Amino acid sequence: MTLILSLTRREIAGRYRGSALGLLWSLLNPLFMLAVYTFVFGVVMKSRWTTPNQQSVTDSTGEFAVVLFCGLIVFQFFAEVVSLAPALIVANANYVKKIVFPIQILPVVSAGAALFHAAVSLLVLLIFAYIVFGHIPLTAVLAPLVFAPLIVLVLGIAWILASIGVYFRDMSQIVAPLVTATMFLSPVFFQRTSLPTWLQPWLSLNPLAIPVESFRDVVLFGVQPNWAALGNYSMVAIAVALLGYQFFQKTRRGFADVL
Template sequence: MKSTLIKPGGNREPASPVAMILHAWKNRALILTLTRRDIASRYRGSALGMLWSILNPLLMLAIYTFVFSQVFRMRWGSEAATSPMDFALMLFAGMLGFTFFADSVNRAPGLIVSTPNLVKKIVFPLEIQAFVVIGSGLFQALISFFVLLVAYVLAKGTAPHWTIVLLPFTFLPLCLLVLGMVWILSSLGVYLRDIGQLVGHLVTMTMFLSPLFYPVTAIPESFRRLFYLNPLTFVMGETRKVLIIGQQPAWGALTLFTLCMFLFASAGFWWFQRTRRGFADVL
């Protein structure tokens, strides 16, 4: 009987971009169920429960705003923001994307290692765990989005710009970027256990090398091109456009960027499908 079994992730696992989309569609019900379970497990046992999903972004926003706008006296620029509250809105808009990125990427190295029982189940589609991470992160981002809307109304005394409906278009390439990174890092985490420690430092470094606490215009021109190599730079800029400034995104650049991120996600899916054949042996 043992000779007839196919190891999870064997050569028969499809790894094309089409297969990536089909796997997500065919397993959509399972992904939704696992996402709900993942969200519930985060706050299970805590006294405040799901209320932490609102308190966490508010606490981080309050700390960052106080330190950077009151202690360091930073402003976003004369044309966009001059008061601490304006700075807070610009900061929070950038935090939407970065928090989603950081939370998902930090979880990636231990994603497969923490569920060895699923690895040895031949019928379980391991690749969908990346979609569960994305779904859980998007839930938190959605909560933060509504918090931002309330803060905007209180600060500005007016309704948000209509361009907020365009936010999904600016978040789509970020989701594809994170999806590819989760597949790559989760597979590497099986073979290289130290990758989890390294990723934590890289995420922290990315936070300060992204225009989260400052606008791109504050970066010296000689280094500005290097900052644009960071995908989060573009995402944060376009997110602030549609949420705070009230401008439409640069559609041409956004379309090209989304295509590049789709190719990156496809490469991550291919990597995961080609490396997963050894997961059962290692775990």
């Protein structure tokens, strides 16, 4: 655990080393993305959101921006870890070749750095939510609980992609458009209820759907998440993580030969 924390701190600091604003970029980046998406979807496309406590769609661009940003926090965590995973071992080949190092923790370190950025974005979200809605619901304390299954699932995916990426270098090119598609096919920009009734259950097959909806429910809307759906998601996440870890451990034996 000490090694993971040390490497995570180094990973975070290394991303901003040499820049004039340093760690401040971890705060400015989500603010910039919030402004861009709010302008495109809230002002140009005039998208709006119906909250659980409202009978009609809100006309507030500010409320839509906060709701949108909440979903983007979940996506950015997913995207950051999954996008980097295929090249993770190749980029750290020295750990494989020269020293005895637990390379299985590299995806954990990557997830830790992404989790730091998600925490910073959450702080920004809570500030804007208080300004727009006038309060922060008590259910916001459940945010880590509903976020945890996504972390577990992403680790499993990262172990699989990191391993495949050693043998198949094109994996990064394949993953990039898939991550983008996952965002636009998840309830980040739209509500589940906006889909045809027959299609709504199929949305849950998207790995971001349940985490986005649950995170939004507890952080912004003050309602309990769908515990049954979240429980099923958690079991799948654990299964994927276990399979991913076993796959990584079995395939790592040939890393040194390939690298």
